[in-house]
Amino acid sequence: xxxxxxxxxxxxxxxxxxxxxxxxxxxxxxxxxxxxxxxxxxxxxxxxxxxxxxxxxxxxxxxxxxxxxxxxxxxxxxxxxxxxxxxxxxxxxxxxxxxxxxxxxxxxxxxxxxxxxxxxxxxxxxxxxxxxxxxxxxxxxxxxxxxxxxxxxxxxxxxxxxxxxxxxxxxxxxxxxxxxxxxxxxxxxxxxxxxxxxxxxxxxxxxxxxxxxxxxxxxxxxxxxxxxxxxxxxxxxxxxxxxxxxxxxxxxxxxxxxxxxxxxxxxxxxxxxxxxxxxxxxxxxxxxxxxx
Amino acid sequence: xxxxxxxxxxxxxxxxxxxxxxxxxxxxxxxxxxxxxxxxxxxxxxxxxxxxxxxxxxxxxxxxxxxxxxxxxxxxxxxxxxxxxxxxxxxxxxxxxxxxxxxxxxxxxxxxxxxxxxxxxxxxxxxxxxxxxxxxxxxxxxxxxxxxxxxxxxxxxxxxxxxxxxxxxxxxxxxxxxxxxxxxxxxxxxxxxxxxxxxxxxxxxxxxxxxxxxxxxxxxxxxxxxxxxxxxxxxxxxxxxxxxxxxxxxxxxxxxxxxxxxxxxxxxxxxxxxxxx
Numbered sequence: 001x002x003x004x005x006x007x008x009x010x011x012x013x014x015x016x017x018x019x020x021x022x023x024x025x026x027x028x029x030x031x032x033x034x035x036x037x038x039x040x041x042x043x044x045x046x047x048x049x050x051x052x053x054x055x056x057x058x059x060x061x062x063x064x065x066x067x068x069x070x071x072x073x074x075x076x077x078x079x080x081x082x083x084x085x086x087x088x089x090x091x092x093x094x095x096x097x098x099x100x101x102x103x104x105x106x107x108x109x110x111x112x113x114x115x116x117x118x119x120x121x122x123x124x125x126x127x128x129x130x131x132x133x134x135x136x137x138x139x140x141x142x143x144x145x146x147x148x149x150x151x152x153x154x155x156x157x158x159x160x161x162x163x164x165x166x167x168x169x170x171x172x173x174x175x176x177x178x179x180x181x182x183x184x185x186x187x188x189x190x191x192x193x194x195x196x197x198x199x200x201x202x203x204x205x206x207x208x209x210x211x212x213x214x215x216x217x218x219x220x221x222x223x224x225x226x227x228x229x230x231x232x233x234x235x236x237x238x239x240x241x242x243x244x245x246x247x248x249x250x251x252x253x254x255x256x257x258x259x260x261x262x263x264x265x266x267x268x269x270x271x272x273x274x275x276x277x278x279x280x281x282x283x284x285x286x287x288x289x290x291x292x
Numbered sequence: 293x294x295x296x297x298x299x300x301x302x303x304x305x306x307x308x309x310x311x312x313x314x315x316x317x318x319x320x321x322x323x324x325x326x327x328x329x330x331x332x333x334x335x336x337x338x339x340x341x342x343x344x345x346x347x348x349x350x351x352x353x354x355x356x357x358x359x360x361x362x363x364x365x366x367x368x369x370x371x372x373x374x375x376x377x378x379x380x381x382x383x384x385x386x387x388x389x390x391x392x393x394x395x396x397x398x399x400x401x402x403x404x405x406x407x408x409x410x411x412x413x414x415x416x417x418x419x420x421x422x423x424x425x426x427x428x429x430x431x432x433x434x435x436x437x438x439x440x441x442x443x444x445x446x447x448x449x450x451x452x453x454x455x456x457x458x459x460x461x462x463x464x465x466x467x468x469x470x471x472x473x474x475x476x477x478x479x480x481x482x483x484x485x486x487x488x489x490x491x492x493x494x495x496x497x498x499x500x501x502x503x504x505x506x507x508x509x510x511x512x513x514x515x516x517x518x519x520x521x522x523x524x525x526x527x528x529x530x531x532x533x534x535x536x537x538x539x540x541x542x543x544x545x546x547x548x549x550x551x552x553x554x555x556x557x558x559x560x561x562x563x564x565x566x567x568x569x
Binding site for chain 2 (some may be wrong): 011013016017019020021022023025028029032034051053054057058070074075077078082136141154157158160161176177181188189192193196197198203248265280
């Protein structure tokens with residue numbers, strides 16, 4: 001006799017509830033973080049980047065996909081549209097990177113009562129998001145400024161600014177506004193908030209059903225790959241700039257490294273977009289019946 | 293120190309609430325607010341994407357002039373403009389200072405200026421469009437352009453629920469302040485006070501999460517009772533819902549005027565690519 005594997009299934013309206021909950025909460029918090037100015041110490045900005053603990057908590061307690069997409073929608077609507085700060089294409093990028101990172105963090109947690117697991121997932125989620133958004137920012141300036149190489153020092157300064165921003169967001173905002181509150185909230189809310197939505201708590205040590213090939217491992221691995229690519233480019237750039245010794249092939253090598261890292265970033269981004277589109281298409285098809 | 297104190301005084305929940313409600317709900321009285329949402333969205337789509345790929349400064353400057361004009365026409369709150377300027381200046385400013393450090397010179401200011409111009413065209417376009425569309429019309433406009441229904445729904449839901457949520461958040465915050473004690477001294481750079489407030493804001497989300505969970509369940513159940521998901525997937529229902537959207541003559545004037553302006557701009561930009569600098 002085969003045992004029926006219990007899966008985490010939700011009805012259509014329960015999915016919608018998670019979506020609405022995550023959207024309104026994270027959207028509200030986003031308004032505050034957008035409007036409260038930060039303290040700037042040089043390029044290091046001690047600002048509240050975002051209240052990442054809200055989507056993280058919801059992704060860990062409920063189905064990560066709907067909570068993540070809900071939070072991203074909330075950010076676009078409350079944080080950008082209502083404040084009149086909608087950035088066009090930039091929002092699409094934010095939407096994708098943010099929901100990808102939050103989804104990954106949610107998937108990483110199998111036991112919401114386990115504080116260590118929750119903490120690791122929270123900081124990983126923030127790191128993934130911040131890393132992708134810095135990469136995109138760098139590429140944006142690359143595209144927006146004509147003949148980047150003609151401006152001395154611009155390329156380096158963008159990379160320094162983004163690098164410092166990345167470290168600041170992960171170490172400062174990440175710990176204060178993602179790690180600590182999430183570790184406090186998740187075990188406390190577990191079992192209390194689910195009945196209010198009319199559903200059972202996520203079972204502890206439950207694994208998500210197969211079919212979602214966008215696994216946390218894949219995302220984390222992809223992020224590390226992009227990091228390596230960017231790092232090698234950064235090294236080559238700075239070595240070339242200080243110019244103590246210049247190999248004959250240094251120029252062309254540097255060029256190819258830029259393209260290599262760009263290529264890796266493009267592949268990762270394309271994979272993410274395609275997978276999200278596919279998932280949403282499949283979701284729509286089997287809406288209300290089965291849950292992946 | 294005085295400046296910090298004044299800044300802290302200005303940022304109260306009450307102040308932010310008023311500002312937000314003003315931004316979200318003062319529309320449809322302006323010229324742009326009376327246009328069809330689809331017109332505005334199409335117009336926006338052009339000005340959000342094209343500037344990235346234009347490197348001609350004359351064209352960019354012309355677009356900027358148009359954007360300033362439409363922003364003035366749509367009567368945007370000064371606070372929003374202030375935040376926008378602050379963001380632009382700080383981002384570009386730091387890039388400039390660091391590039392000086394890496395051996396750049398004053399000549400690196402020019403490409404930065406171009407970048408600033410691009411960014412401000414894009415942001416002003418979005419400020420214009422989204423502050424002159426009210427939520428209902430925006431969501432219907434998106435729906436008729438084929439955006440997923442869930443997104444269109446959450447948009448109008450967000451606008452509706454915002455005052456309630458803000459009110460509730462404020463109440464919880466006040467009750468936390470009543471029961472706790474503010475730090476007796478402000479500390480260096482007001483860090484004690486800032487930490488105290490941040491801590492409350494984070495803690496306030498615990499009750500808020502539970503309350504919102506209850507509310508979202510009520511909302512969805514009420515919607516489902518009225519056949520919400522069925523209606524969304526039904527073409528006929530959608531058609532009836534969107535039947536009030538009509539392209540009036542003013543929309544065509546607006547669109548064609550903008551097109552003529554942009555074509556002229558590209559022509560002038562082609563003739564005099566370095567009109568300004």
